[in-house]
Amino acid sequence: MAASKINLDGLLIFEQPFARVPYENYRKVFRTTQKNIERELGHLSDLQSTAGSPTLNVMRERCKHLSFIEDIQGPIGSEYARWVDTRLDRWIVDWVLRHGREQTARHIARERGIEELVDIDLFMDIRRIEDALGSHSCTEALAWCGENKNALKKLKSTLEFDLRLQEYIELARDRRTADAIAYARKHLIPWQETHLMQIQQASALLAFPPTTTCNPYKRLYDPIRWLNLIQSFRLAIFSLNTLPSEPLLHLALYGGLSSLKLPTCYDPEIKNHDCPVCDPWLGKLGEEVPFSHHVNSTIVCRLSGKIMDEDNAPMAFPNGYVYSREALEEMSAQNEGKVKCPRTQEECDISKLKKVFIS
Ligand SMILES: [Zn+2]
Incomplete structure (x- = not known):
């Protein structure tokens, strides 16, 4: 192909x-x-x-x-x-x-x-806000949440709470206890109906230093939370703009790959070198997609890539491997009537091959 x-x-x-x-x-x-x-x-x-x-x-x-x-x-x-x-x-x-x-x-x-x-403009915004989160600032992301408050509420997104909690954690990390308590009163307590457990944990955090090995407080101080915030923000902004979380190109390729994927794909012994699913790059995307549904099978010659049927009959070596007559005749013409199985390197006279009938 x-x-x-x-x-x-x-x-x-x-x-x-x-x-x-x-x-x-x-x-x-x-x-x-x-x-x-x-x-x-x-x-x-x-x-x-x-x-x-x-x-x-x-x-x-x-x-x-x-x-x-x-x-x-x-x-x-x-x-x-x-x-x-x-x-x-x-x-x-x-x-x-x-x-x-x-x-x-x-x-x-x-x-x-x-x-x-x-x-492009949307992704410029995403970049700006993610960069800010990457340098441990929630200001830009919180401003975005403010601009999209109603839409985020409809999505039941808790991004704003997660950002507020992070700002609180940073105050606790700096041991600014009074500021942290004031912050919690103003920005965390309004979420108590849905996030009571997390607010209670956050309150107790003040009793633990950032070096604590005790969970869940160790986890709250973990800087990996910033990376999780970037991911949550990206998901929220994608949902708000009805963009899928995966690239559109991948989604389209999944469709194409699933129409081509066969049980023989990925097997280095029998894969077809023209098959996009067997291609190492595209194959990665094809791993999760279902197999294609074929009502009738077609047998393709491994040597020539051509379909084997009555006009180009499959011929079997004594070892059982099958290739198309056209490809084998071409091989024998160049090799004084001898043919060689590319898989086992077994060589024989073309007259030794047997025609295979498919029923
Ligand atoms: Zn394949």
Whole structure:
């Protein structure tokens, strides 16, 4: 199978898997997605904090892009190809943004004219807030929580409490007991209905120094909490913007890989070197996806990669291994009538091979 590859920032993409998914399925998926997005847009419009925001504009543009597929008559033609290219560009920009390469993302988006379809501004915000959390400051993240209070409440997110608790822990770490108590009264007590246990633990924390080996206080002082906060923030901002936690490109590739994955994949002895699932890069993504469902099996020659059928019958070596007649005849023509099994290196005369019948 010939797969087209694009190499960009070390990113490898096979487009071929998508070609196997019937066009009608795409239309179905798009219609559902479009409906979902329109519903989400309705929700977002309700929220004053996000109304007229760049995020909303991006979503509107994406809806327009999705609805465009409705008017395209079939999967053949330049219009559809252009639409598919735009979608792939959008996935690539999303992937690049999630890997912290804003410059590259900006460059691709400008070059491909899709700046309105991608979340560059959103990811700039994410970067700014995550950097602040990385240098142990909750200020930026708390300001973001304030701006999105209602939406976070709807999501039942506890990010704001986790950030407040962290600020409290830092006061306790600095042994500023009076400040910590005042902080807890103002910012933790309002959460007592849902977080009473954690507030009680936080109160007791003041009796333990940061060097304590006693849990749960040791865990509260653990700096790893800052990394967890970054992750929680990212999840919250993704949910708020209806972005999946995994790159869009990966989600699309899962679909393609599951349509190709066979029980023989990953086995170095029998894998097909043209198979994207057997490719070490893409195979990593394919590990979790289900096997493809094949009503009829096709037998492919390991030597030539061609399908074996009545016109190109499978021929068995005395050792039982099977290859296509075409490939073996070609081999024998170059080797004075002798053929060699590539797996066992066993050599014999082509006349010794037996034709195999598939029933
Ligand atoms: Zn494979």
